[in-house]
Every structure is written in C-alpha cells, then in structure tokens.
Amino acid sequence: MYVAVKGGEAAIANAHAWLAEERRGDARVPEIGTDAIREQLTLAVDRVMAEGSLYDPGLAALAIKQARGDLIEAIFLLRAYRTTLPRLGASTPLDTGAMTVRRRVSAAYKDLPGGQVLGPTFDYTHRLLDFALAAEGLAPPATAEADPGEDAAPPRVTGLLAAEGLMAAEDASDAEPGDLTRTPVAFPAGRALRLQNLARGDEGFLLSMAYSTQRGYGNNHPFVGELRQGEVAVSLTPPELGFEIEIGDLMVTECQMVNQFHGSRTEPPQFTRGYGLVFGRTERRAMAMALMDRALRGAELGETAEAPAQDEEFVLSHSDNVEATGFLEHLKLPHYVDFQSELEAVRAMRAAVEAERSRRAATQPEMEGPEG
Amino acid sequence: MSVDVEQERRPADDERRRWMGVIARAGAAGIAARLADAPPLPPHTRLRGPETGLVMVRGRAGGDGAPFNLGEMTVTRCAVRLGDGTVGHAYLAGRDHRGAELAAALDAALQHPPRRAALLAAVVEPLAAEQAEARAATARKAAATRVRFLAMETTR
Numbered sequence: 410m411y412v413a414v415k416g417g418e419a420a421i422a423n424a425h426a427w428l429a430e431e432r433r434g435d436a437r438v439p440e441i442g443t444d445a446i447r448e449q450l451t452l453a454v455d456r457v458m459a460e461g462s463l464y465d466p467g468l469a470a471l472a473i474k475q476a477r478g479d480l481i482e483a484i485f486l487l488r489a490y491r492t493t494l495p496r497l498g499a500s501t502p503l504d505t506g507a508m509t510v511r512r513r514v515s516a517a518y519k520d521l522p523g524g525q526v527l528g529p530t531f532d533y534t535h536r537l538l539d540f541a542l543a544a545e546g547l548a549p550p551a552t553a554e555a556d557p558g559e560d561a562a563p564p565r566v567t568g569l570l571a572a573e574g575l576m577a578a579e580d581a582s583d584a585e586p587g588d589l590t591r592t593p594v595a596f597p598a599g600r601a602l603r604l605q606n607l608a609r610g611d612e613g614f615l616l617s618m619a620y621s622t623q624r625g626y627g628n629n630h631p632f633v634g635e636l637r638q639g640e641v642a643v644s645l646t647p648p649e650l651g652f653e654i655e656i657g658d659l660m661v662t663e664c665q666m667v668n669q670f671h672g673s674r675t676e677p678p679q680f681t682r683g684y685g686l687v688f689g690r691t692e693r694r695a696m697a698m699a700l701m702d703r704a705l706r707g708a709e710l711g712e713t714a715e716a717p718a719q720d721e722e723f724v725l726s727h728s729d730n731v732e733a734t735g736f737l738e739h740l741k742l743p744h745y746v747d748f749q750s751e752l753e754a755v756r757a758m759r760a761a762v763e764a765e766r767s768r769r770a771a772t773q774p775e776m777e778g779p780e781g
Numbered sequence: 782m783s784v785d786v787e788q789e790r791r792p793a794d795d796e797r798r799r800w801m802g803v804i805a806r807a808g809a810a811g812i813a814a815r816l817a818d819a820p821p822l823p824p825h826t827r828l829r830g831p832e833t834g835l836v837m838v839r840g841r842a843g844g845d846g847a848p849f850n851l852g853e854m855t856v857t858r859c860a861v862r863l864g865d866g867t868v869g870h871a872y873l874a875g876r877d878h879r880g881a882e883l884a885a886a887l888d889a890a891l892q893h894p895p896r897r898a899a900l901l902a903a904v905v906e907p908l909a910a911e912q913a914e915a916r917a918a919t920a921r922k923a924a925a926t927r928v929r930f931l932a933m934e935t936t937r
Contacts, residue, residue: 496836502839
C-alpha cells in the first residue's frame with residue numbers, strides 16, 4: 410500500500426527543470442530536431458510506434474526526444490497520448506501480399522519467384538564502427554537502381570507451399586477480432602488477441618522468449634519461409650461514404666515462420682505457420698513474434714505445453730513493457746505505512762526470538778540447541 | 782432532374798475512390814502546390830473537423846487468415862459543403878489538418894463534372910504520377926539488391 414503524501418512541490422519543480430536541462434545537454438551542441446530523429450533514428454521511431462501501438466512517426470520522434478532516448482519511456486508517452494484521441498473506426502485488414510516490397514528474403518527457398526531482395530539491411534555488414542559517420546556532412550554513396558522487371562508483387566512463400574497442399578490453411582473467418590485496448594485479456598485468449606499482444610510486446614521480452622524456444626524450451630524448428638518489408642496501403646470504409654478508400658501507406662515488416670508439423674488424427678503431416686507483423690522495419694521483432702505465435706499455437710495443434718514460451722497466460726501477462734514498468738517502478742512510490750508495519754513486525758519477531766532465547770537460557774542453561 | 786443526369790453528375794465510386802486515395806497521400810503542401818496551377822476551388826463551409834482520431838489497423842493471421850488488431854494509427858478527417866450542397870470528405874493518415882480540409886474541398890469540387898476534368902488534370906494526375914514515380918524508384922532500388930545466385934545447379 411502507498412499513501413498520498415503532500416509536500417515536495419518545489420523539489421519536484423526543480424527536479425523537472427534540471428531534467429529539462431539534462432535533456433538539452435551541452436548548449437554548445439546543436440539541439441536535435443524531431444524531424445532529425447524521425448529521419449535518422451528510424452528504427453528507434455519504429456520500435457516506439459510498434460510498442461506504443463500507435464503509428465505516427467512524428468509523435469514517436471517527439472516522444473523519443475522528450476524521453477531523452479529512453480524508448481520505454483517514449484512508448485509510455487505514446488500510449489498515454491492515444492488515450493486522448495477518439496477512435497474513428499477500424500481499417501480493412503492490410504493486404505501484405507500487395508506490399509511495395511523493399512526487402513524480401515526466404516531462408517527456405519533459394520530460387521523463388523520475385524527473388525531474394527536484400528533491401529537496406531544490416532545483414533552482411535561487418536559490424537565495425539564506421540568512424541566516417543562521426544564526421545558530419547558526408548553524403549551517403551549513391552543508391553544503385555536496376556530495372557525491377559515484372560510489376561507484380563512477389564507471391565507469398567506460404568502460398569507456394571499451400572499450392573502443394575503442404576501448408577496448413579489459415580482460418581478463413583472474418584470474425585470481428587477482440588481488442589485488448591477495450592477489454593482486458595481473459596484466458597484462453599485466442600490467436601487474434603495473442604497477435605495483438607505480441608505486436609505491441611516488449612522487443613527484448615519477445616526476443617528472449619523466442620530464443621528460449623530455439624534452445625529447446627518448447628518444441629520448435631522454424632525456417633524463415635519469408636520475411637518482407639515495405640509499404641502497404643491502409644483502407645477503410647467510412648460509413649458516410651459506404652465505399653472503401655485508401656488513406657495512406659504504412660511501413661510494416663512481416664515474417665512467415667514455417668514449422669514442421671507431424672500431423673494428428675485429423676490432419677496429415679504438413680507445415681504450419683508462425684506469423685509476425687509489426688509496424689516499421691523492426692525485423693528482429695517480426696521474427697520473434699512469428700516464433701512466439703507458433704509456440705503459443707500448441708494447444709490448437711495438440712502439442713503439450715512444457716515451456717514458458719508455450720504458456721499463453723505467462724507470455725501475454727508479461728510481454729507489455731508499459732505494464733511491467735508501471736508495476737516495477739511503483740516500488741519507488743512512498744510505501745511509508747507499509748514499511749512502518751513491516752518494521753514493527755520485524756521488531757516484534759526479534760523481540761519474541763530474544764525473549765524465547767532468554768527464557769531457555771534461564772531454564773536450561775546447559776543446553777545450546779541449534780534452534781537458538 | 783432525370784435519373785440519367787443524376788448518374789452522370791455523380792462519379793462512379795471507383796473514380797472517386799481513386800482520387801481520394803491520391804489526395805490522401807499528397808499532404809497540404811503537395812495539394813496547395815498543384816492547386817496554384819488549377820482553377821480556384823469554390824468556397825466551402827466546414828461540416829465536421831478537421832479532426833484527428835485513431836483508426837485501429839488490422840492484419841490477418843498468417844497474412845491471409847482471420848483478422849487481428851495490429852495497432853492504431855493517427856488519422857485526420859474532414860467534411861465540407863459547397864454552396865450548391867455538394868459534400869466533400871477526406872480521411873488521411875497522420876495529423877495534417879490543413880491537408881484534410883484541402884482534400885475535402887477538392888473532393889467536393891471534383892464531384893462537379895464541369896470542374897472535374899481541369900482539377901484531375903492539374904491536381905490529381907500530377908500527384909498520382911509523383912506517387913507512382915516514388916513507388917517505382919523504391920522498386921528500382923530494391924531490384925538493385927536482388928541476389929543473383931551463381932552456380933545454382935551445384936549448390937543445394
């Protein structure tokens with residue numbers, strides 16, 4: 410329990426003024442603009458949008474600046490801001506098959522229609538610090554261009570497997586999905602709520618849990634069937650219009666993990682999917698989400714849940730870093746009354762132990778039992 | 782007014798859907814720059830907004846399965862009315878209030894066949910061309926990073 414306390418207003422105001430000074434840093438160094446954050450710290454912006462569960466690069470950049478680069482604090486700011494806005498509706502489900510692809514790779518097929526498109530990736534960089542970036546004003550090298558050939562979007566790898574009958578079909582339902590921002594999650598949550606939770610879950614948590622499945626805590630032998638990244642059109646149908654319109658494009662990353670499935674009494678042996686879809690270019694989180702989606706589908710596929718990563722309640726209850734931070738950091742709030750009662754309890758227990766010891770010493774001076 | 786004339790006056794939903802999609806992506810500066818070369822828009826009054834809210838973006842499990850809620854995005858909408866009663870609407874990603882109002886006014890003006898051709902030519906088509914070129918440039922950069930495997934017959 411914590412109690413409301415009064416006082417400290419001046420100290421708080423001064424602390425916040427100092428915070429603002431620290432945020433600004435050395436005044437001789439130019440101040441960073443939110444446009445610079447949006448354009449140059451794009452993956453930080455993407456992470457804040459994904460976990461803040463709000464796609465708006467400008468707001469995410471502002472949150473990062475305000476939070477001094479503490480991304481979880483920035484995510485918290487975005488989550489708080491969204492509560493001030495009305496919900497206008499829901500989009501038509503994104504058609505990621507029609508993505509303007511910037512990157513698209515498969516670890517399952519070397520040669521596939523549409524090819525392996527590396528895009529602007531960190532892969533194959535040597536992870537050596539590039540001191541040229543420390544010198545400002547250097548223009549990046551010119552980006553090469555080539556004839557893209559056919560205009561059609563590359564086909565889905567899962568579709569290629571499905572054409573052979575080797576990929577379990579997804580549920581074709583168009584049911585209205587549950588929304589955890591409206592109704593608290595109850596268990597079993599089901600796949601739609603799990604995907605929503607994972608899409609906004611803490612990247613570090615998702616990464617660690619996904620890693621645990623790879624190390625044997627949970628039966629999983631995944632292949633990256635396909636990883637694609639690019640812009641997808643967002644559509645919705647305003648009731649006043651009665652027809653669907655496009656309202657813009659979102660940058661997203663999608664990961665299709667392909668996992669072997671030995672089959673069951675009703676299903677033949679085939680492959681199953683783990684699915685990851687995230688705002689922005691955060692590829693690691695899309696892959697981790699896909700592994701976690703598959704791990705959590707165990708019950709549906711008749712697998713026994715043996716590891717934490719397969720435990721829906723465990724994963725969904727601990728994935729959210731705003732909730733986790735709130736509960737952890739609340740320990741900083743005044744617990745004076747709680748602690749006072751604990752102090753009294755510990756003092757009373759000590760007094761009782763001392764009294765018991767003195768009583769024993771007085772009655773049986775020759776015995777020194779180990780229980781003393 | 783006969784039914785035929787009424788149908789002729791109202792653009793097919795497909796055509797309106799297309800221009801709304803193009804205008805939604807243009808932004809206030811993009812629209813304003815193109816309007817400078819176009820016949821002036823008729824005056825309008827605001828019916829609603831411009832106002833910013835949230836739209837829940839949905840995905841599909843496995844890419845083609847049941848819908849799920851991916852996360853929200855900011856969306857700004859606006860509705861305006863022209864003197865003759867024509868109503869224009871705009872919904873666009875982000876928080877661009879001026880862009881939303883310009884887009885709604887443009888949507889209203891485009892519904893009038895006498896103005897439509899000039900506005901399509903001066904505003905919508907150039908914006909559509911810009912957007913198509915941006916997509917094509919992305920596709921060309923992506924194509925330059927497409928892997929050409931060597932010795933494809935021997936490595937498996």
